[in-house]
Amino acid sequence: NAGVMQNPRHLVRRRGQEARLRCSPMKGHSHVYWYRQLPEEGLKFMVYLQKENIIDESGMPKERFSAEFPKEGPSILRIQQVVRGDSAAYFCASSPDGWAQPQHFGDGTRLSIL
Amino acid sequence: TQLLEQSPQFLSIQEGENLTVYCNSSSVFSSLQWYRQEPGEGPVLLVTVVTGGEVKKLKRLTFQFGDARKDSSLHITAAQPGDTGLYLCAGEDTGNQFYFGTGTSLTVIP
DSSP, X not given: OTTOEEEOSEEEXXXXXXXXXXXXXXXXXXXXXXXXXXXXXXXXXXEEXXXXXEEEOTTSOSSSEEEEOOSSSOEEEEEOSOOGXXXXXXXXXXXXXXXXXXXXXXXXXXXXEO | OOSSEEEOSEEEEETTOOEEEEEEOSSOEEEEEEEEEOTTSOOEEEEEXXXXXXXXXXXXXXXXXXXXSSEEEEEESSOOGGGOEEEEEEEEETTSOEEEOOOXXXXXXX
Protein backbone atom coordinates (compact mmCIF):
# COMPACT_ATOMS: atom_id res chain seq x y z
CA ASN A 1 0.00 0.00 0.00
CA ALA A 2 3.02 2.30 -0.21
CA GLY A 3 2.26 5.51 -1.98
CA VAL A 4 -1.29 6.42 -0.98
CA MET A 5 -1.08 8.20 2.33
CA GLN A 6 -4.06 8.65 4.60
CA ASN A 7 -4.14 10.56 7.84
CA PRO A 8 -4.92 10.33 10.55
CA ARG A 9 -4.89 6.54 10.90
CA HIS A 10 -7.28 6.78 13.83
CA LEU A 11 -9.69 9.58 14.61
CA VAL A 12 -11.99 9.86 17.60
CA ARG A 13 -14.79 12.39 17.62
CA ARG A 14 -17.78 13.12 19.83
CA ARG A 15 -21.27 13.26 18.36
CA GLY A 16 -21.86 16.60 16.70
CA GLN A 17 -18.21 17.34 15.94
CA GLU A 18 -16.62 17.48 12.51
CA ALA A 19 -14.27 14.86 11.08
CA ARG A 20 -11.73 15.62 8.38
CA LEU A 21 -9.98 12.75 6.64
CA ARG A 22 -7.04 13.39 4.34
CA CYS A 23 -5.69 11.43 1.41
CA SER A 24 -2.59 12.06 -0.66
CA PRO A 25 -2.67 9.92 -3.82
CA MET A 26 0.28 8.11 -5.33
CA LYS A 27 2.63 10.30 -7.29
CA GLY A 28 1.31 10.76 -10.80
CA HIS A 29 -2.24 9.73 -9.91
CA SER A 30 -4.94 12.30 -10.50
CA HIS A 31 -7.99 10.14 -9.73
CA VAL A 32 -9.08 9.61 -6.13
CA TYR A 33 -11.81 7.40 -4.72
CA TRP A 34 -13.24 7.26 -1.21
CA TYR A 35 -14.78 4.12 0.27
CA ARG A 36 -16.35 3.22 3.59
CA GLN A 37 -16.00 -0.18 5.23
CA LEU A 38 -17.74 -1.70 8.22
CA PRO A 39 -16.11 -4.65 10.07
CA GLU A 40 -16.09 -7.93 8.09
CA GLU A 41 -17.79 -6.23 5.14
CA GLY A 42 -16.76 -5.15 1.68
CA LEU A 43 -16.06 -1.63 0.57
CA LYS A 44 -18.87 0.74 -0.25
CA PHE A 45 -18.08 3.39 -2.84
CA MET A 46 -18.69 6.94 -1.74
CA VAL A 47 -17.17 9.42 -4.17
CA TYR A 48 -14.79 9.65 -7.13
CA LEU A 49 -12.82 12.82 -7.74
CA GLN A 50 -10.36 14.09 -10.24
CA LYS A 51 -8.32 17.20 -9.61
CA GLU A 52 -10.78 19.99 -8.65
CA ASN A 53 -13.76 18.00 -9.94
CA ILE A 54 -16.25 15.58 -8.45
CA ILE A 55 -16.85 12.91 -11.07
CA ASP A 56 -19.28 10.66 -9.22
CA GLU A 57 -20.71 11.21 -5.75
CA SER A 58 -23.56 8.74 -6.04
CA GLY A 59 -22.43 6.77 -2.98
CA MET A 60 -22.06 9.69 -0.64
CA PRO A 61 -24.89 10.75 1.71
CA LYS A 62 -26.31 14.08 0.57
CA GLU A 63 -26.24 15.59 4.03
CA ARG A 64 -23.23 16.14 6.29
CA PHE A 65 -20.72 14.57 3.90
CA SER A 66 -18.56 16.43 1.40
CA ALA A 67 -15.36 15.76 -0.50
CA GLU A 68 -12.85 17.82 -2.36
CA PHE A 69 -9.62 17.33 -4.27
CA PRO A 70 -8.03 20.75 -4.73
CA LYS A 71 -5.43 21.62 -7.32
CA GLU A 72 -2.81 21.64 -4.60
CA GLY A 73 -2.84 19.41 -1.55
CA PRO A 74 -4.59 16.24 -0.47
CA SER A 75 -8.13 15.13 -1.03
CA ILE A 76 -10.36 15.77 1.97
CA LEU A 77 -13.43 13.83 3.08
CA ARG A 78 -15.38 15.96 5.51
CA ILE A 79 -18.13 14.71 7.79
CA GLN A 80 -20.05 17.37 9.68
CA GLN A 81 -22.07 16.80 12.86
CA VAL A 82 -20.91 13.21 13.16
CA VAL A 83 -23.24 10.54 14.53
CA ARG A 84 -22.50 7.08 15.95
CA GLY A 85 -23.41 5.48 12.63
CA ASP A 86 -20.49 7.25 10.96
CA SER A 87 -18.06 4.99 12.83
CA ALA A 88 -16.23 2.97 10.19
CA ALA A 89 -12.97 2.63 8.32
CA TYR A 90 -12.67 5.09 5.45
CA PHE A 91 -10.34 4.13 2.64
CA CYS A 92 -8.94 6.25 -0.12
CA ALA A 93 -7.63 4.85 -3.38
CA SER A 94 -5.98 6.44 -6.38
CA SER A 95 -5.35 5.54 -9.98
CA PRO A 96 -3.58 7.16 -12.89
CA ASP A 97 -6.73 7.06 -14.99
CA GLY A 98 -10.43 6.31 -14.53
CA TRP A 99 -12.41 3.38 -13.25
CA ALA A 100 -10.85 0.66 -15.40
CA GLN A 101 -7.41 1.17 -13.94
CA PRO A 102 -6.27 -0.79 -10.88
CA GLN A 103 -6.72 1.21 -7.72
CA HIS A 104 -4.01 1.59 -5.11
CA PHE A 105 -5.33 1.89 -1.58
CA GLY A 106 -4.16 3.67 1.51
CA ASP A 107 -4.30 1.98 4.90
CA GLY A 108 -7.45 3.83 5.87
CA THR A 109 -8.66 6.08 8.65
CA ARG A 110 -10.57 4.41 11.45
CA LEU A 111 -13.20 6.83 12.68
CA SER A 112 -14.76 6.24 16.07
CA ILE A 113 -17.64 8.32 17.32
CA LEU A 114 -18.15 8.52 21.07
CA THR B 1 -29.05 -4.03 -4.01
CA GLN B 2 -25.64 -5.70 -3.97
CA LEU B 3 -24.34 -6.06 -7.49
CA LEU B 4 -21.50 -8.45 -6.69
CA GLU B 5 -22.24 -11.30 -4.31
CA GLN B 6 -19.36 -13.29 -2.91
CA SER B 7 -19.56 -16.74 -1.38
CA PRO B 8 -18.86 -18.03 1.06
CA GLN B 9 -18.89 -15.04 3.36
CA PHE B 10 -16.65 -16.77 5.89
CA LEU B 11 -14.30 -19.69 5.37
CA SER B 12 -12.05 -21.42 7.87
CA ILE B 13 -9.80 -24.22 6.64
CA GLN B 14 -6.72 -26.19 7.65
CA GLU B 15 -3.33 -25.44 6.19
CA GLY B 16 -2.76 -27.46 3.04
CA GLU B 17 -6.39 -27.62 1.94
CA ASN B 18 -7.72 -26.22 -1.30
CA LEU B 19 -10.53 -23.69 -1.54
CA THR B 20 -12.58 -21.74 -4.04
CA VAL B 21 -14.20 -18.34 -3.57
CA TYR B 22 -16.94 -17.16 -5.88
CA CYS B 23 -17.99 -13.74 -7.09
CA ASN B 24 -21.34 -13.65 -8.86
CA SER B 25 -23.52 -11.05 -10.50
CA SER B 26 -26.45 -10.77 -12.86
CA SER B 27 -24.69 -7.89 -14.59
CA VAL B 28 -21.95 -7.98 -17.21
CA PHE B 29 -18.60 -6.50 -16.24
CA SER B 30 -16.03 -5.12 -18.65
CA SER B 31 -13.28 -5.94 -16.17
CA LEU B 32 -13.01 -7.56 -12.79
CA GLN B 33 -10.37 -7.32 -10.10
CA TRP B 34 -9.50 -9.35 -7.03
CA TYR B 35 -8.03 -7.76 -3.91
CA ARG B 36 -6.79 -9.14 -0.60
CA GLN B 37 -7.09 -7.09 2.54
CA GLU B 38 -5.33 -7.84 5.81
CA PRO B 39 -6.54 -6.47 9.15
CA GLY B 40 -5.68 -2.83 9.64
CA GLU B 41 -4.59 -2.34 6.06
CA GLY B 42 -6.08 -1.31 2.76
CA PRO B 43 -6.90 -3.79 -0.02
CA VAL B 44 -4.05 -4.86 -2.27
CA LEU B 45 -4.71 -5.70 -5.90
CA LEU B 46 -4.03 -9.33 -6.84
CA VAL B 47 -5.19 -9.54 -10.44
CA THR B 48 -7.33 -7.95 -13.14
CA VAL B 49 -9.25 -10.04 -15.69
CA VAL B 50 -10.86 -8.52 -18.74
CA THR B 51 -11.67 -11.30 -21.23
CA GLY B 52 -14.52 -13.78 -20.83
CA GLY B 53 -13.12 -17.21 -19.99
CA GLU B 54 -9.76 -15.77 -19.04
CA VAL B 55 -7.68 -17.70 -16.50
CA LYS B 56 -4.78 -16.14 -14.65
CA LYS B 57 -2.42 -17.82 -12.23
CA LEU B 58 -0.49 -16.14 -9.45
CA LYS B 59 1.61 -18.85 -7.74
CA ARG B 60 -0.95 -20.95 -5.83
CA LEU B 61 -3.86 -18.68 -6.78
CA THR B 62 -5.92 -19.27 -9.92
CA PHE B 63 -8.42 -16.66 -11.10
CA GLN B 64 -11.10 -17.28 -13.69
CA PHE B 65 -13.46 -14.85 -15.38
CA GLY B 66 -16.73 -16.40 -16.53
CA ASP B 67 -17.42 -16.75 -20.22
CA ALA B 68 -20.30 -14.28 -19.98
CA ARG B 69 -18.24 -11.90 -17.81
CA LYS B 70 -20.83 -12.02 -15.03
CA ASP B 71 -18.90 -14.07 -12.53
CA SER B 72 -15.43 -14.98 -11.36
CA SER B 73 -13.73 -17.47 -9.09
CA LEU B 74 -10.55 -17.57 -7.07
CA HIS B 75 -9.04 -20.96 -6.32
CA ILE B 76 -6.24 -21.37 -3.79
CA THR B 77 -4.20 -24.56 -3.77
CA ALA B 78 -2.53 -25.80 -0.58
CA ALA B 79 -3.60 -22.83 1.52
CA GLN B 80 -1.10 -21.35 3.94
CA PRO B 81 -1.64 -19.19 7.05
CA GLY B 82 -0.27 -16.24 5.09
CA ASP B 83 -3.31 -16.48 2.80
CA THR B 84 -5.55 -15.40 5.68
CA GLY B 85 -7.41 -12.20 4.89
CA LEU B 86 -10.48 -10.64 3.35
CA TYR B 87 -10.79 -11.36 -0.37
CA LEU B 88 -12.71 -8.82 -2.38
CA CYS B 89 -13.79 -8.88 -5.98
CA ALA B 90 -14.51 -5.60 -7.73
CA GLY B 91 -15.65 -4.76 -11.19
CA GLU B 92 -16.51 -2.09 -13.66
CA ASP B 93 -19.87 -2.64 -15.33
CA THR B 94 -20.71 -1.65 -18.87
CA GLY B 95 -22.10 1.64 -17.56
CA ASN B 96 -18.67 2.61 -16.20
CA GLN B 97 -19.77 2.12 -12.60
CA PHE B 98 -17.39 0.39 -10.21
CA TYR B 99 -18.51 -1.94 -7.45
CA PHE B 100 -16.89 -3.99 -4.72
CA GLY B 101 -18.21 -7.40 -3.73
CA THR B 102 -19.45 -8.37 -0.29
CA GLY B 103 -16.13 -10.03 0.59
CA THR B 104 -14.96 -13.46 1.74
CA SER B 105 -13.12 -13.65 5.04
CA LEU B 106 -10.62 -16.52 4.89
CA THR B 107 -8.84 -18.01 7.90
CA VAL B 108 -6.17 -20.65 7.35
CA ILE B 109 -5.41 -22.59 10.52
CA PRO B 110 -1.81 -23.83 10.92
